Each structure stands twice: as structure tokens, then as C-alpha cells.
Amino acid sequence: MTSLWPRIEPLLAQVVKPARYIGGELGAQRPDHGPGRVSWVLLYPDTYEIGLPNQGLQILYEILNERPDAAAERSYAPWTDMEAAMRAAGVPLFSVETHRPAAEFDVMAFNLSAELTYTNVLNLVDLAGVPVRSDERELAHPLVVAGGHCAYNPEPLADFVDAFVIGDGEEVVGEMNDVIATWRGDELRRRPDLLRRLAHVPGVYVPWCYEVRYRAGRLAGVVPRWPEVPERVEKRVVADLGAWPYPKHQLVPLVEVVHDRLNVEVFRGCTRGCRFCQAGMITRPVRERPAAQVSAMVRQGLADTGYDEVALTSLSSADFSGIEDAVAAVVGDPGSCGQVSVSLPSLRVDAFTVELAAEIQKVRRTGLTFAPEGGTWRMRRVMNKLIREEDLYSAVDAAFSQGWRRVKLYFLIGLPTETDDDVLGIADLALACAEIGRRHHPSVTVVASVGGFVPKPHTPFQWYGQDTVAELRRKVGLLKEALARARGVTLRWHDPAASAAEGVVSRGDRRMGAVIEHVWRAGGTFQEWSEHFDLARWEEALAACGMTLDEAVYRPRDQDEVLPWDHVSAGLHRDFLWQDWLDALAEAPVEDCRWTPCYDCGACTEAGVEHVVASAVPPAGGSQGTGQDLGTGGSVPVRFRSAVPAGTS
Amino acid sequence: MPSRSGGDRSRSASAGPAGPAPGSLARVRVRFAKLGKVRWTSHRDVARMWERALRRAGLPVAYSGGFSPHPLLSFGLALPTGCESTAEYLDIALDPARAGLGTSKRPAPRATTTHDEPHGAHEQPWSYAPSEQSHVEEWTGQVAEAFAGTSSPLFPDGIEVIGAAALAPGAPSLQQAVVACTWEVDVLAGDPEVDVAEHVAQVMSASSLPVRRERKGRQVEDDLRPSLLAMAVDAGEAPGPPVLRVETATRPRGVRPSELADVLALRLGRAVRTHQWIEIDGGRAEPIVAGPPRAATPGGGAL
Numbered sequence: 020m021t022s023l024w025p026r027i028e029p030l031l032a033q034v035v036k037p038a039r040y041i042g043g044e045l046g047a048q049r050p051d052h053g054p055g056r057v058s059w060v061l062l063y064p065d066t067y068e069i070g071l072p073n074q075g076l077q078i079l080y081e082i083l084n085e086r087p088d089a090a091a092e093r094s095y096a097p098w099t100d101m102e103a104a105m106r107a108a109g110v111p112l113f114s115v116e117t118h119r120p121a122a123e124f125d126v127m128a129f130n131l132s133a134e135l136t137y138t139n140v141l142n143l144v145d146l147a148g149v150p151v152r153s154d155e156r157e158l159a160h161p162l163v164v165a166g167g168h169c170a171y172n173p174e175p176l177a178d179f180v181d182a183f184v185i186g187d188g189e190e191v192v193g194e195m196n197d198v199i200a201t202w203r204g205d206e207l208r209r210r211p212d213l214l215r216r217l218a219h220v221p222g223v224y225v226p227w228c229y230e231v232r233y234r235a236g237r238l239a240g241v242v243p244r245w246p247e248v249p250e251r252v253e254k255r256v257v258a259d260l261g262a263w264p265y266p267k268h269q270l271v272p273l274v275e276v277v278h279d280r281l282n283v284e285v286f287r288g289c290t291r292g293c294r295f296c297q298a299g300m301i302t303r304p305v306r307e308r309p310a311a312q313v314s315a316m317v318r319q320g321l322a323d324t325g326y327d328e329v330a331l332t333s334l335s336s337a338d339f340s341g342i343e344d345a346v347a348a349v350v351g352d353p354g355s356c357g358q359v360s361v362s363l364p365s366l367r368v369d370a371f372t373v374e375l376a377a378e379i380q381k382v383r384r385t386g387l388t389f390a391p392e393g394g395t396w397r398m399r400r401v402m403n404k405l406i407r408e409e410d411l412y413s414a415v416d417a418a419f420s421q422g423w424r425r426v427k428l429y430f431l432i433g434l435p436t437e438t439d440d441d442v443l444g445i446a447d448l449a450l451a452c453a454e455i456g457r458r459h460h461p462s463v464t465v466v467a468s469v470g471g472f473v474p475k476p477h478t479p480f481q482w483y484g485q486d487t488v489a490e491l492r493r494k495v496g497l498l499k500e501a502l503a504r505a506r507g508v509t510l511r512w513h514d515p516a517a518s519a520a521e522g523v524v525s526r527g528d529r530r531m532g533a534v535i536e537h538v539w540r541a542g543g544t545f546q547e548w549s550e551h552f553d554l555a556r557w558e559e560a561l562a563a564c565g566m567t568l569d570e571a572v573y574r575p576r577d578q579d580e581v582l583p584w585d586h587v588s589a590g591l592h593r594d595f596l597w598q599d600w601l602d603a604l605a606e607a608p609v610e611d612c613r614w615t616p617c618y619d620c621g622a623c624t625e626a627g628v629e630h631v632v633a634s635a636v637p638p639a640g641g642s643q644g645t646g647q648d649l650g651t652g653g654s655v656p657v658r659f660r661s662a663v664p665a666g667t668s
Numbered sequence: 669m670p671s672r673s674g675g676d677r678s679r680s681a682s683a684g685p686a687g688p689a690p691g692s693l694a695r696v697r698v699r700f701a702k703l704g705k706v707r708w709t710s711h712r713d714v715a716r717m718w719e720r721a722l723r724r725a726g727l728p729v730a731y732s733g734g735f736s737p738h739p740l741l742s743f744g745l746a747l748p749t750g751c752e753s754t755a756e757y758l759d760i761a762l763d764p765a766r767a768g769l770g771t772s773k774r775p776a777p778r779a780t781t782t783h784d785e786p787h788g789a790h791e792q793p794w795s796y797a798p799s800e801q802s803h804v805e806e807w808t809g810q811v812a813e814a815f816a817g818t819s820s821p822l823f824p825d826g827i828e829v830i831g832a833a834a835l836a837p838g839a840p841s842l843q844q845a846v847v848a849c850t851w852e853v854d855v856l857a858g859d860p861e862v863d864v865a866e867h868v869a870q871v872m873s874a875s876s877l878p879v880r881r882e883r884k885g886r887q888v889e890d891d892l893r894p895s896l897l898a899m900a901v902d903a904g905e906a907p908g909p910p911v912l913r914v915e916t917a918t919r920p921r922g923v924r925p926s927e928l929a930d931v932l933a934l935r936l937g938r939a940v941r942t943h944q945w946i947e948i949d950g951g952r953a954e955p956i957v958a959g960p961p962r963a964a965t966p967g968g969g970a971l
């Protein structure tokens with residue numbers, strides 16, 4: 020394999036942020052591409068700054084490079100200026116470590132974290148010089164695989180991806196590597212043999228091994244073509260996070276990236292049961308990292324990287340049994356000389372209050388975000404996001420009293436059963452928070468950030484018909500009007516048109532592949548970026564494929580309808596999700612099963628795992644699962660997190 | 669939909685905790701190189717590399733006060749992205765009161781796959797606080813020397829610490845002191861008819877050399893001529909493109925190699941800053957005396 024560097028370097032003087040393309044990060048590996056090693060290029064289908072911090076890819080990068088029979092490098096989507104320069108100069112997609120052509124690797128493995136990056140997946144495969152459609156690839160072409168949260172509905176990319184990985188990747192990458200290594204040793208090998216063998220690996224979905232059936236224009240089933248292919252692909256679950264202390268050498272980029280800090284995952288999974296949250300539903304059950312390992316990873320990570328900020332990450336970090344000790348240990352460690360700050364993405368403030376706010380801002384103040392998600396208590400009961408107003412107010416009060424001047428609140432609009440009163444409740448909450456702030460300081464800012472809800476597969480809301488662009492715009496309009504002359508409140512909103520396009524892909528079936536390809540061929544890359552997004556392209560593509568937004572996005576699904584992801588299992592029983600959907604409509608909340616009896620959602624039983632939670636009691640002030648009376652609101656889970664650029668979380 | 673650039677940091681106008689008293693600080697001046705692929709990083713990126721490297725080394729760097737404390741580092745002239753250098757400098761303020769803090773508790777920075785040499789396994793002068801104020805100067809010198817000898821593994825490939833020395837109290841900052849620099853710039857092989865020496869002679873005999881550039885959204889015109897102090901063609905015996913040796917002033921403005929290419933009407937390649945100069949007693953000298961200046965190795969570390 021050859022390095023493309025001599026041909027890449029002359030292009031760098033013409034592009035913005037050329038350091039995106041040079042590699043050389045602290046922690047970067049120098050993989051040995053000796054014979055007998057299966058080579059992987061791990062790809063994130065967005066820019067270097069968005070993709071580099073992705074923890075999933077960093078974990079797999081290390082696990083693969085530790086193996087004697089594998090080698091892994093990384094690549095990201097070149098920005099449009101670089102792509103144009105590369106195409107003009109005939110330079111294909113390359114890895115950042117050794118600048119080898121992506122097509123010379125055995126495997127191109129994508130992380131799928133956002134639906135609107137799918138057109139970039141096609142673009143990167145194409146830029147590598149590999150046919151975008153799976154059925155046009157030949158023996159010499161790399162295997163194209165994809166994993167990550169979006170892979171739980173693989174169908175929209177099924178025409179382009181050879182194999183999907185469902186669930187935690189730590190164990191399954193090794194098993195795939197074994198299969199590929201064995202197959203490569205076979206002199207008479209053919210590509211279909213590899214695909215069929217991979218279909219046997221638990222957690223791996225090979226679309227080519229399944230036939231899609233339609234009846235009367237609707238999906239009728241996705242069924243195995245051969246008896247030995249599993250009917251349902253069950254997700255992979257790592258039972259003991261303590262056995263996987265990765266990343267051990269977090270990459271420290273040379274340029275500024277999002278989440279530019281040490282990240283230590285404190286637990287995986289969440290059972291708070293927010294009904295809109297796909298991440299919470301598909302990652303059950305909760306598996307905590309042992310507290311001592313968290314401390315060791317923080318200490319070693321800071322010493323290795325030189326970062327002065329560490330984030331303790333999870334879906335709800337205040338639920339971590341050892342959280343207070345962990346924070347105090349970092350902030351108080353004499354080795355950090357008072358210069359290391361902690362950020363807690365997704366922290367419930369009710370469990371921490373003024374003391375923690377004080378502790379965190381000892382070093383430096385990062386942005387604060389609370390996520391009440393819904394404007395009224397009724398709405399939050401539908402979502403099962405049980406935050407009382409009083410508790411949000413006391414959290415905000417704690418923040419302002421500790422010197423913050425600016426607080427951000429996250430909300431969703433377009434939720435099931437939502438009324439205009441629920442929408443206007445957002446304005447009321449924001450105004451009340453600004454009022455509280457002014458008790459502490461004459462000029463404070465409350466940013467109310469509003470996103471249009473997109474129903475996601477494997478959640479109780481998967482049957483819901485998404486709000487139209489017009490309806491979302493009307494609701495944003497209500498808020499604009501209500502907050503027009505409001506002192507201290509800034510309204511921000513996510514483009515409703517982007518929510519519609521996300522909806523097209525989120526719940527699409529295999530026919531949606533043609534739409535994605537159409538958008539890509541029309542030049543629609545970087546769809547997560549407002550300057551490159553245009554809903555008209557998506558509507559044209561739908562029309563060209565005989566589809567409409569009404570059918571694909573706005574239509575509620577029936578109870579007994581075949582859903583495109585029915586043959587992929589996150590462990591959750593369909594009856595459980597349906598019952599939870601009915602409960603949502605009835606405004607009935609459910610408890611957190613960590614501390615109350617299991618209600619058999621399926622996540623544990625199907626995967627043969629269980630919760631790993633050190634604390635026998637729920638965190639102070641927690642509501643769900645505390646046995647408190649949920650009818651009156653119990654108390655409040657609020658997320659408390661450091662600044663995250665919009666659109667990246 | 670908001671674009672993905674830019675974070676959302678809440679900043680406070682109110683003052684935070686006070687920083688160290690200015691009089692208590694000691695300063696170390698470091699010379700380093702930036703060669704190879706890493707030249708595509710920006711001046712700002714390099715500053716962040718330094719902040720992280722100094723934390724990994726455990727050097728008792730002084731921090732500003734306030735709610736967003738930052739290490740007190742001061743860089744001299746910015747190096748344009750894409751250029752190389754064997755003569756970059758920065759001044760590091762040390763807080764002797766922080767010496768020894770936590771060094772016994774914190775594990776020594778460990779070798780990683782990228783940086784194979786073990787580092788910091790032994791005790792460093794900055795593990796001990798100077799016992800009296802009068803010892804600070806001596807201690808600073810020891811810190812500088814030890815740091816220069818052991819720090820390169822803390823940096824990405826291509827950033828190399830060449831030397832370090834304690835700075836006399838009251839010495840002017842790099843921004844104030846540096847008056848000129850020397851560059852070596854490759855002339856890209858082109859038309860053999862082009863007489864490079866002729867182009868150079870024309871430029872040096874011109875009375876003014878107007879260049880246009882954008883400043884705050886407006887086109888402005890500057891005269892480059894006063895900043896060009898000397899220029900010579902070094903064809904050498906070695907085959908390959910001729911090399912220009914150029915001396916430029918920093919005031920009224922500096923000169924970028926890209927601007928040089930414009931006024932010379934030549935295609936220029938690799939550009940390496942080889943020296944920065946300060947004025948001392950009417951003569952000129954390098955900002956610190958620290959080892960022999962390294963010759964720029966062609967394509968050094970580029971592959």
C-alpha cells in the first residue's frame with residue numbers, strides 16, 4: 020500500500036483548516052499492516068471536528084489495533100473545498116494515519132450517529148473509488164460495514180452497506196475480524212461467502228441475506244433468504260463495562276474539535292424511560308463502570324493527554340452511584356493543581372444543587388443546559404420526563420446564585436397529544452427562569468432551544484405521525500410571538516424542514532435507499548449543516564421515487580403494521596412498547612426499573628444480562644423509581660450539561 | 669438549523685479568583701521547531717499544544733485569575749499556517765509557589781504509542797519549590813535546562829524543543845524585542861529561462877512594493893519594501909531548486925512568504941523561518957542562546 024501524502028500535501032494550501040487531514044494526534048496509532056492482518060478504516064461521515072471525538076470509533080480503534088491480526092486507521096469526511104480539490108486531482112479518500120487509499124483496506128467501517136449524515140456515507144464510499152451499491156462491489160473491494168445508534172433501523176442504508184452491527188461493538192468487531200481473516204485465507208473465496216458467514220455472527224445484519232416483501236404498497240416483511248440466517252438480529256450487549264476500560268489512550272487532536280476534553284464513560288444504558296429517547300431505549304440495561312476504574316481512567320487520562328477538562332459521560336450522569344466522590348476527587352486532586360474542571364453531560368441538577376454548582380465552577384464555568392424537554396407537566400407525563408416546575412426553578416436558581424449569567428433550556432415540540440397550551444408552556448418556563456435569574460443579577464440570559472420531535476425506531480413513540488413542517492413552523496411562531504418582547508429570553512429553534520428530512524430517513528424502509536441516493540447524486544452532502552441543507556432536494560427525491568412526506572413521515576403507523584426494523588431487536592418486547600405508548604396517551608408515567616421491580620421490557624431477559632448498579636438506593640431527589648408518588652410529580656430529573664454545539668449531541 | 673460551528677459558553681464579566689502577584693513570577697524562554705506535517709496546524713493550535721504539554725510535564729506554570737484561568741504563555745511572531753520554522757519562541761511564566769504541588773500524587777506522564785520515550789520518570793527540578801526568593805533565578809535556570817532536555821516527547825511529531833533559558837527579570841517580551849527574522853524559501857522549479865537572481869535584484873532595487881490585502885473586510889494597500897531588509901539567492905552546488913535567503917523586518921509590518929511570491933512573481937515552495945533577531949547593545953542576537961541553530965533538514969519529518 021502506498022501513501023498518498025505527496026499528492027495530498029499540494030492540496031492543503033488551498034483549503035480551510037488543512038490540519039484536518041494530517042493525522043499526527045497524540046494517541047494516534049502507527050498500525051502495522053503486515054500480512055495476515057485484516058485492515059480496517061474507521062470512518063465518521065462528517066467533518067474531522069465532529070468525528071474525531073466519537074468515543075465508539077476510538078474504542079474500536081484501540082481494540083482492533085491491540086489484536087495481532089488486525090490494523091485500524093481512521094478517516095473523516097473531507098470538507099467540500101477539500102473534496103473538490105481531491106476530485107480534481109484524482110486523489111481518493113485516504114486514512115489520516117498513513118494516508119493510504121481507503122479502498123486498499125479490507126473493511127470500511129462507518130459510525131452512524133445521525134440520519135442526516137447518510138448521504139455523506141455514500142459520498143465517502145464513492146470518493147474512495149468503491150461502488151456505492153453493495154451489489155456492484157467485487158472481490159477486490161472493501162467490505163462496507165456500519166454500526167452505531169442509527170443502525171437500529173438499517174433498512175434505509177441496506178442497499179449500500181454490506182453488514183450492520185447492532186449494539187455494543189467491543190466484542191463483535193473481534194468476531195468479525197476472525198471471520199474475515201479466515202475467509203481471506205481461502206483461495207477460492209467469493210464475496211457472497213463472506214457475507215453469508217458474517218450473517219451468522221450474533222448482532223450482525225447482512226441485508227443481502229434478507230428478502231423484502233411488500234403488499235399493497237406497504238412493507239410486508241423482511242425475511243431470511245436461507246434457513247440458517249436468523250429471523251431477528253439481536254443486539255449485542257457488553258455485560259461488564261469494567262472489562263472494557265477504553266479508550267485507554269484518548270486521541271488528542273492537533274486542532275480544536277467538539278467535546279475537546281477527556282471523556283470517561285461512567286455507565287452505559289438508561290432506564291429512566293423517557294419515551295422520546297431512542298438512546299435510552301436501545302441501550303438498556305444500565306451497566307456502571309466500577310468507581311475505582313473511573314477514578315483511575317480520569318487520573319491516567321489527564322496525565323496522558325494534558326487536558327484540563329474531563330467529562331464524565333453517560334445518558335444521565337447524576338445517576339452514577341459514585342458521582343459525587345468522582346467529581347470531588349477530580350476537582351480536589353492536588354495533582355490537578357486546581358486547574359482541572361469537570362463537566363457532567365446529562366446531569367440531573369436536583370440531585371446536586373448549589374453545592375455541586377459551587378464545586379464545578381471552582382475551576383471554570385462552562386455553559387449550563389437543563390433539559391426539561393416539555394413545557395407543561397401534562398406534556399412531561401406523556402413523555403415520561405418527570406420534572407416538576409419547582410425543581411427546575413430551584414436548579415436554575417442554584418446556577419444563577421453561583422454566578423452563572425446564562426442558562427440554556429432544551430425543549431421538544433411536535434410531541435404526541437401536544438396542544439398550543441403545552442407549546443406556550445415553554446415560553447412560561449423560560450420567562451420564569453429569567454425572572455429568577457434577575458433576583459441574582461440585573462442582566463441574565465435564558466436561551467430556550469426548541470427542536471422538532473422526530474419519532475425514532477424502538478421507542479414507544481415509533482407509531483406516532485410526525486408533525487408537518489407547517490405545523491412545527493406554526494408552533495415556533497406561537498413561541499416567537501409569546502417571547503417577542505421578553506426580557507432576558509432568547510429563542511432558538513431547529514429548522515423544522517431538517518426535522519422532516521430526518522423523519523424521512525429515521526423510519527424509512529429499504530425503498531428509502533433510492534431517495535438517499537437521489538439526494539446524494541443531486542449534490543446533497545453535509546445535510547447536518549444548515550448552509551448545505553435544502554428540504555426541496557429531499558422532496559424532489561421522494562417524488563422521483565414515487566413517495567411523499569405524508570406517507571413517509573407524517574403518517575401514524577398502525578398497531579399491527581410491519582415496521583421496517585421489526586427484524587432487528589433491541590431486546591424490547593413490542594407489547595411493552597405498545598403498552599408504554601398507550602400509557603403515554605393516558606398520561607401515565609412509569610418508574611425506573613433500577614430501583615423498582617422489573618416490568619419485563621425485555622432488554623435484560625432477551626440478552627441474558629442485568630443491571631450493574633453499585634448503589635442500592637436511587638440518587639437523592641430522583642423521582643422515577645424512588646417510590647415517590649408520581650401522580651404529584653415526585654421530584655425532578657433535569658439534565659445539566661456543559662456546552663455542546665447545536666446539532667452535535 | 670444552527671450551523672455546527674461555535675460553542676455556547678457562558679462567560680462572566682465579574683472577576684474571579686485573583687491570579688498570582690506579578691512580581692513573584694519567573695520566566696523561561698523556549699526555542700522550538702515546527703517541521704513536517706504539523707506545519708499545517710495554526711498558530712492557535714500550537715498554543716494549545718503547548719498548554720497541554722506543559723500540563724503533562726507538570727511544570728509549575730503561572731495561571732491568570734478569573735473564572736476562566738489560562739496559563740500565562742506569551743508567543744512571539746505568529747508563523748503562517750503551512751510554513752516551517754526552526755526558530756519559534758515563547759515565554760512561559762512560572763509560579764515558584766506551585767512547584768512541587770502534587771508531583772508525588774500524580775503519575776508520571778507515560779509513554780504512548782506515539783511517543784515511545786519514557787518521560788518524567790525521574791525527579792525534575794520543578795518538583796521542588798525554591799527554598800528562598802533569592803534562589804528563584806537559579807531554580808528557573810535549572811527548570812529551563814531540564815525542560816529543554818526532556819520535553820520533546822510531549823509534543824506531536826515535528827514540534828521539537830531546541831533550547832530554553834531563564835529570562836532576566838524585566839527583559840522585554842518577544843513581541844517588543846524581535847525586530848527581524850530570516851527565512852529560507854525554495855523557489856519551485858519552473859521555466860529554466862527564468863533568472864531568479866534578476867527577479868530578486870528587481871525587487872530589491874524597487875523603491876516601493878505595494879501589496880493589497882483584506883483587513884477587517886476592507887482592501888488596504890501596504891508597502892512591503894521597507895520590511896525587506898535583504899535577499900540573496902543561494903543556488904548552491906546541490907542539485908534542486910534555488911533557495912532564497914530573506915531577511916525581513918517585523919515593523920512596520922512582517923512579510924508572509926505568500927506575499928514574497930507575489931512581489932517576486934515567482935512560484936515559491938517550502939518556507940522555513942530559520943532565525944528571529946533581537947537588538948542588543950546596537951548589535952543583534954537571537955532571543956536566547958541555546959545550542960547551535962539547527963539546519964533546516966529538507967522535508968524534515970515530512971514523510
Ligand code: SF4
Pocket residue numbers: 290303304305612613617618619620621622623624630
Ligand atoms: S428487563 Fe426489566 S430490569 Fe431490565 S431494563 Fe427492562 S424493565 Fe428494566
